[in-house]
């Protein structure tokens with residue numbers, strides 16, 4: 001992706017060396033469909049796919 005996205009989730013199929021996300025885009029969601037988060041821990045990458 002054009003934006004430099006760092007990620008440390010090594011078992012995602014879009015993860016690459018140097019903690020780079022190589023997905024074309026990512027979609028980040030809040031908890032339970034609320035569209036709001038009160039902390040970092042409540043945000044999640046919806047683009048995550050388990051590396052086989």
Ligand code: SF4
Nearest residue numbers: 007012014015021045
């Ligand atoms: S898609 Fe999400 S979880 Fe996967 S490497 Fe990119 S930012 Fe991390």
